[in-house]
Structure formats: structure tokens, C-alpha cells
Amino acid sequence: MDLIVREVSHRYGELRALEAVSLAVRAGETLALIGPSGCGKSTLLGIMGGLLQPSEGEVLTSGPLPEGCLNPFTYIFQDFALLPWRTVEGNVSLALEHHGLGAGERAERVASALALCGLAEFAHAFPKQLSGGMRQRVGIARAIVVRPALLFLDEPLSALDAQTRELLMEDLLAIWARERTTSIYVTHNLQEAVRLADRICVLSRRPGRVKEIVGVEVPREERANAEHARALAELQSRLWDLIRDEAAVADREMQNA
Amino acid sequence: MPETRPVPFRGGGFNPAGWRWASWIAFAAIIAAWQLSSSSGLLPALFMPSPLAVLEALARLVETGALTRHLAASLQRIALGWAVGTLGGLAIGTAMGIFAVARSIGLPVTSALFPIPKIALLPLLILWFGIGEPSKVATIALGVLFPTIISTYTAIDGVPRNLIRMGQSFGLPAAMIVWKILLPGALPGILSGFRISSSIALILVVAAEMIGAEHGIGAFILAAGNLMQTDQLVAGVVLLSLLGLAVSFGLSRLERWLLRWR
Numbered sequence: 001m002d003l004i005v006r007e008v009s010h011r012y013g014e015l016r017a018l019e020a021v022s023l024a025v026r027a028g029e030t031l032a033l034i035g036p037s038g039c040g041k042s043t044l045l046g047i048m049g050g051l052l053q054p055s056e057g058e059v060l061t062s063g064p065l066p067e068g069c070l071n072p073f074t075y076i077f078q079d080f081a082l083l084p085w086r087t088v089e090g091n092v093s094l095a096l097e098h099h100g101l102g103a104g105e106r107a108e109r110v111a112s113a114l115a116l117c118g119l120a121e122f123a124h125a126f127p128k129q130l131s132g133g134m135r136q137r138v139g140i141a142r143a144i145v146v147r148p149a150l151l152f153l154d155e156p157l158s159a160l161d162a163q164t165r166e167l168l169m170e171d172l173l174a175i176w177a178r179e180r181t182t183s184i185y186v187t188h189n190l191q192e193a194v195r196l197a198d199r200i201c202v203l204s205r206r207p208g209r210v211k212e213i214v215g216v217e218v219p220r221e222e223r224a225n226a227e228h229a230r231a232l233a234e235l236q237s238r239l240w241d242l243i244r245d246e247a248a249v250a251d252r253e254m255q256n257a
Numbered sequence: 258m259p260e261t262r263p264v265p266f267r268g269g270g271f272n273p274a275g276w277r278w279a280s281w282i283a284f285a286a287i288i289a290a291w292q293l294s295s296s297s298g299l300l301p302a303l304f305m306p307s308p309l310a311v312l313e314a315l316a317r318l319v320e321t322g323a324l325t326r327h328l329a330a331s332l333q334r335i336a337l338g339w340a341v342g343t344l345g346g347l348a349i350g351t352a353m354g355i356f357a358v359a360r361s362i363g364l365p366v367t368s369a370l371f372p373i374p375k376i377a378l379l380p381l382l383i384l385w386f387g388i389g390e391p392s393k394v395a396t397i398a399l400g401v402l403f404p405t406i407i408s409t410y411t412a413i414d415g416v417p418r419n420l421i422r423m424g425q426s427f428g429l430p431a432a433m434i435v436w437k438i439l440l441p442g443a444l445p446g447i448l449s450g451f452r453i454s455s456s457i458a459l460i461l462v463v464a465a466e467m468i469g470a471e472h473g474i475g476a477f478i479l480a481a482g483n484l485m486q487t488d489q490l491v492a493g494v495v496l497l498s499l500l501g502l503a504v505s506f507g508l509s510r511l512e513r514w515l516l517r518w519r
């Protein structure tokens with residue numbers, strides 16, 4: 001499913017968070033959203049998925065829903081947002097329980113999502129018993145179990161250590177290769193953006209505007225290969241040049257000023 | 258090789274790990290000292306009976322069936338009053354945690370009514386409901402209601418907003434968000450509110466029974482005092498202590514079971 005953002009602006013009271021943002025996400029692609037901190041990335045993501053009402057502008061979709069889709073706009077959260085009183089299985093099943101599936105089909109869907117995320121043997125564990133990486137895998141399983149049309153990820157890996165991040169990136173790539181879910185991926189981490197995205201949308205500092213949209217030419221499957229390391233590093237430093245000055249200014253701004 | 262010195266250890270302490278037998282030994286010592294003072298005549302039996310005398314009084318209460326009668330009367334009032342007050346408090350507190358209107362009305366009203374010692378309302382409630390059971394049950398229910406409202410409301414308010422957003426993002430209907438996210442998330446706070454409300458119920462049942470009741474532990478203690486039967490009186494007090502301990506033990510078990518995910 002395509003997602004079209006048209007002239008979206010957003011204000012929190014007096015504070016202008018987004019200004020006339022327009023962009024289109026194409027079905028099947030992964031779009032990374034980067035920009036200095038506080039530039040409105042999370043705000044934009046919330047507006048895109050219908051969790052936040054924009055002050056101005058509109059968000060539209062076009063194209064068919066994927067087969068078996070239960071929740072078209074689905075989020076994966078930075079802080080995982082798991083219910084601590086539910087087991088891994090229960091957390092994933094939460095997303096299905098109000099859809100009136102039979103108990104059998106629900107259990108089947110949950111089991112296959114858990115298997116896909118390498119969680120099968122943790123089905124009955126509580127979140128507190130899991131490592132950060134495993135917790136986010138539960139968040140990912142909960143998202144894919146509803147077969148989303150659009151997947152919104154708000155810094156999904158930034159609460160994790162570098163090694164876990166590396167492993168989870170591979171998991172995400174494998175899942176995208178299988179499901180081809182259209183995804184919007186907010187990150188601070190340029191390396192993540194360059195590894196995971198088909199296109200990278202750079203936002204300016206607050207109020208956030210689209211500064212540039214950069215395509216990543218190297219096919220996703222080949223990005224781990226040594227021959228592309230140089231091209232990707234160059235892309236990364238180009239992105240850094242784009243946001244460096246903005247980030248420096250944003251860093252000196254008072255919060256909520 | 259240069260001279261070496263060990264790094265001095267400065268951790269340790271500030272870590273009171275319970276000593277399992279200490280409490281039993283302390284209890285035994287206090288009771289033994291009490292018994293000794295009584296036997297030696299230091300404590301006049303009229304004002305303070307010996308532990309043995311209290312034990313005998315308790316045994317007589319069991320034999321005559323008076324214990325069952327008084328305990329049953331008190332427990333019935335507590336159970337009914339606590340249940341009514343708790344259900345009302347959960348409902349109102351939840352509404353205040355969710356709806357802005359309920360909160361704007363509920364907060365000032367609760368703040369105004371909460372500080373009233375509810376036993377002061379018993380005469381009024383007797384006028385309304387008569388001297389029988391309903392006025393006592395209503396006193397307990399009122400006493401339980403307000404702390405339950407406050408603990409429920411606070412607990413629901415403390416459920417992380419991001420969990421609610423998560424529920425919305427998965428399209429959960431509002432009722433499911435309340436039932437599957439807000440209430441379980443508030444459960445720890447609600448359960449610790451039960452501790453407070455159950456001790457209030459115990460206080461109020463005794464007070465209400467002292468004002469006007471035939472049966473019940475409060476009535477029994479008052480009657481014993483009027484007759485200067487201090488052994489019976491202290492037996493009644495011991496009974497109250499045991500009752501409080503039993504409730505607290507039950508709540509701990511409930512917490513451990515319901516909050517095993519913590």
C-alpha cells in the first residue's frame with residue numbers, strides 16, 4: 001500500500017514541530033526518516049499512522065491491503081511497549097484478540113509469528129525475564145502477526161546495545177525480504193538508515209521540513225558485501241554533511257523553547 | 258618489586274537481611290516477661306491478665322461457642338461493607354482515571370469527604386437505616402469507599418501512556434484498553450490500596466459494634482470492659498490482632514499470585 005503525506009504541518013501549542021511536509025512512500029519499500037533530534041520525526045510518524053491529528057494537511061493511502069491484513073497501520077516502539085503482566089505469547093496475541101478469530105487460528109498465527117522471530121521457546125516467559133533484544137523481537141512479532149500494510153518503526157533499536165542492534169537488523173532484513181511490508185523507519189543512526197532503507201528522507205531541524213530524499217542504490221541483500229562498503233560509507237558521510245549543521249544548532253536549542 | 262598494599266574494603270552494611278528466628282524469639286521473650294511479671298504479682302491481675310489467663314479465656318470462648326458467634330457477626334459486617342465499598346471505589350476510581358468529567362467532579366468531592374472519620378456518620382446512618390446491620394455495613398462501606406477511589410484513580414493514572422497508545426495503534430476498542438491494559442496495569446496500586454481499606458474496615462467494625470451491637474468482637478470487648486473481665490477483654494484484643502494478621506497474610510498471598518509477573 002502506498003502512503004501519501006500532503007502538506008502536513010503540526011503545532012504543539014505555540015511550538016511548530018512540522019512545516020508543510022510532503023512525501024510519498026511506495027508500496028514495498030522501506031523509507032528511513034532521519035533528522036536532528038527534536039525535529040518532529042516521531043510527530044510525523046504518529047501522524048502517518050493515525051495516532052496524531054495534524055494541525056494542517058492530510059495523509060492518504062492508495063492500493064490494496066495485503067491479504068489477511070488485520071491492522072493496516074502498525075507500530076514497533078522504541079521502548080517496546082510490552083504488557084509486563086502478559087507472557088510473550090500473550091503480548092503477541094493481544095493484537096489479535098479483538099478480531100474475532102477462532103482460538104485455533106489465533107494460536108496458529110501467534111505460533112508462526114513467534115517462530116519467525118526466534119521466540120518459540122520463550123512463548124511462556126514474561127517480558128522481565130527477557131533481554132532487550134528479545135523484548136524488541138516480541139514487539140516485532142506482535143507487529144507482523146497482524147500482517148500490516150504499513151509498518152512504522154520509531155527508533156526500534158536505539159534502546160539496544162550495538163551487538164544486539166546488529167543481530168536485530170539482520171532479523172528485520174530477513175522479515176522484509178519475506179513479507180515485503182512497506183515500512184517507515186525513524187532513526188538517529190545513519191548506519192542503520194544506510195543498511196536498511198531503500199530511500200532516506202532527511203528532515204531539517206525544527207520545524208521539520210523535507211530537506212532531501214536520497215535513494216540507496218546498492219541492493220539491500222548486497223549491502224553486507226565488502227565491495228559496497230566504500231559506496232555506503234560515502235553515502236553515510238553525505239547524509240552526515242546534510243544534517244551536521246542542523247544537528248549542531250538543534251543541540252544548542254532549549255527544549256520546548 | 259615495589260611494595261604492595263591491599264585495597265581497603267568499604268562496601269558492606271546497609272543490607273538488612275532478615276534473621277528468620279528473630280521475630281519468634283522476640284515474641285517468646287515478650288510473652289515470657291509478661292507472664293513472669295504477672296506470676297510475681299508485679300502486674301495486678303485486675304488491670305492486666307497474664308498470658309495464661311488470656312489463653313484460658315480464649316479457650317472458654319471457643320467452648321461456649323461465643324467466639325464463633327462474635328467472630329461470625331464481625332466478619333459478616335466486614336465482608337459485606339468492604340465488598341460494597343471496594344466495588345463502588347473501583348468503579349468511581351476507574352471512571353475518574355478515564356473520563357475528564359468524572360475526574361473534575363470526583364476529585365474535589367473525594368477530597369472533601371475523605372477526611373471525615375466515617376464513624377462520625379454512624380448516628381446519621383442509624384437514623385436512615387435503623388440500629389440494625391445496614392447502618393454498620395454502610396459505615397464500613399463508606400470508610401472503604403474513599404481510600405479505594407483514591408488508590409484506584411492514582412493507579413490508573415500511573416499506567417504508562419505508551420501502553421495505551423500501543424493499544425490504540427493495534428486498534429483495540431476502548432473497553433478492551435480499559436480491561437486489558439488499564440486495569441491490569443493498575444492492579445499493583447489497587448492491591449496495595451486493599452491493605453489500607455481492610456485495616457480501615459477492621460477499625461470501623463469495632464467502633465460501630467461498640468456503639469450499638471449485641472454480637473461482634475467490638476461489642477464483646479466493650480461488654481467485658483464494663484464487667485471488668487480483663488482476661489476476656491484482652492482475649493478479644495488478641496483476636497483482633499490475629500484477624501488483622503490473617504487478612505494481611507491473605508492479601509500477601511493474593512499479591513504474590515496476581516503479580517507474579519513482577
Ligand SMILES: Nc1ncnc2c1ncn2[C@@H]1O[C@H](COP(=O)(O)OP(=O)(O)OP(=O)(O)O)[C@@H](O)[C@H]1O
Binds near residue numbers: 042255
Ligand atoms: N506532546 C507534546 N507536547 C508538546 N510538545 C511536544 C510534544 N511532543 C513533542 N513535542 C515537541 O515537538 C518537537 C518534535 O518532537 P518529536 O518527538 O516529534 O521529535 P523527534 O524528531 O522524534 O525527536 P527525537 O529525535 O528526540 O526522538 C520537539 O521539540 C518536542 O519537544
Ligand SMILES: [Mg+2]
Binds near residue numbers: 041042043154
Ligand atoms: Mg522521536
